[in-house]
Amino acid sequence: MILSLRMLAGSMMGAVVLICFALWFVLGTADDAFAAPETWALAVVVAEGLAALVVVTVVGYNTPAIAPGAERTSYAGAFQASMMLRLAVGESTALIALALGFVVAEGGYLLVLVGAAISLVTMGLHGYPWEYPIERYRARLERDGGTSYLREDLGLAPKSGAAIREL
Numbered sequence: 001m002i003l004s005l006r007m008l009a010g011s012m013m014g015a016v017v018l019i020c021f022a023l024w025f026v027l028g029t030a031d032d033a034f035a036a037p038e039t040w041a042l043a044v045v046v047a048e049g050l051a052a053l054v055v056v057t058v059v060g061y062n063t064p065a066i067a068p069g070a071e072r073t074s075y076a077g078a079f080q081a082s083m084m085l086r087l088a089v090g091e092s093t094a095l096i097a098l099a100l101g102f103v104v105a106e107g108g109y110l111l112v113l114v115g116a117a118i119s120l121v122t123m124g125l126h127g128y129p130w131e132y133p134i135e136r137y138r139a140r141l142e143r144d145g146g147t148s149y150l151r152e153d154l155g156l157a158p159k160s161g162a163a164i165r166e167l
Contacts, residue, residue: 001076002129002154005083009128012087013120016094020116027101027109037107037114041100045111049093049118056126060086061136066146076153079137083127090122129154 027033036042063078097115101108126133134151141148151158 002156005080005129005154008080009083009087009123012091013123013128016091016116016119016123019094019098020112023098023101023109023112027112030106030109032106033109035107035110037100037111038104041104041107041111042114044100045093045097045115045118048096049115049122052089052093052119053122053126056086056089056122060089060126061133061140063137063140065144066141066148068145070146072147072149074153075141075148075150079129079134079150079154082137083129083133086133087123087127090127091119093122094119135159 060082063075063082094112094116097112097119100115101112104111134154134156138148138150141150149158
């Protein structure tokens, strides 16, 4: 399961890179492609990137807690849905930058690259299923004392302290 989730996240992150490559032929061939973009446009992209990071951090891991003693249920599907939400919100910065790249008079391609970089950082930190987002989501599931078995359902080794919780 974890490999398919990583391939899914990697393909979404790779799409941002491919969009930048394709836009090189549209925006990057101009003489002013790497000129400093207009300040307002750069401020919009950075502000949207920060807003996306805050939304992903605050909302992206919301899930109902598991009650102690609840029967075992797989939460891998819920984790995947949450991961897709975090990836989509993270990708929004690149899409806003793409639109603004066509609006500004000069520096449009550099603006797209800045937005893509911010998106890739957000997507890599919160969207790609590595240790941090998996453990954060698991902690949110188990905050009331229930056991999620999320790591096992994803095909990962259980945490070393898991056996002690069940005694």
